[in-house]
Amino acid sequence: MGGSGFHPVGRQDKMEITINGQTETVAPCTLSQLVRQKGLDPHGLVIEHNLKIIRQAQWDTLQLRENDTLELLSFVGGG
């Protein structure tokens, strides 16, 4: 995608994605890399990527793209 005509200045080094309703600017990365960057415990962590649940086994290969929407969810206390 970096060499396509959509990005005349060359490969993007930053992109905007939405995480839990907040827009964030991040460097291109996989889902696994994002989880590590955020310091999140993967135990019990669930991720929806563009409304689709992504199994943990696929986190390594899922490359995030501009305007992706992520929901990061985990368990909390509740009755």
Add this chain to the structure above:
Amino acid sequence: MQQDGLDIGGRRFSNRLFTGTGKFASKSLIPKMLAASGSQMITVALRRVDTGASKDNILNYIPPEVTLLPNTSGARTAQEAVRVARIAREAGCGRFIKIEVIADMKYLMPDNSETLKATEILAKEDFVVLPYILPDLILARRLESAGAAAVMPLGSPIGSNRGLKTAELIALLIENCTVPVIVDAGIGRPSQAAAAMEMGADAVLVNTAIATARDPETMGKAFSLAVQSGRMAYRAQLAPERLTAQASSPLTGFLQS
């Protein structure tokens, strides 16, 4: 008496007190409460991760032998509950789900019709579905037909500690349901938990009354003993009530002056 386990979703529970993880002053109280009470199933909720907050994972405070019962709190419709349930299962913590569909924020009353819709969908997807309901026999029968693993009628509003205000309606469920009846919500005292078990409830779920007690660990144990006592009394069959007195001591052979 012979073994008295409760079978739900392919698991056998020897302890009929189910608990919750909400409202504890510190998460470190949860494993202490679980050890003291012997509770074998505990609820958790699913929420967006706060990436700026503490990374203290609640799952690290729940021993692996305790069954997790994720709830769908926050869901206002069947569709939202189904979405939460699917996400919860994907978290890798089993297939139990407490359906909680609430649109009324004053009394936190469950929406029975949306709860039925969610149960129909999730039971077909092989979830172990435990719907939280306002006690209604007709609904309970529909939930059974839809494949619910139990029904969970409320005693009084969530967190109110007001006890078994719906006792007469819960009694109808106990009398007629083929799936376990678990009294959930509103139980504020061990004596109320015992009363529910004496009536024939299969289990009770208590969160607020334990978590917000001054000493949750000891209160967990108190509830557990009350549940055991109530269950034992139910199985022993209570003696009948009478309007008039019936002497316990013989009325003949008195000492004469």
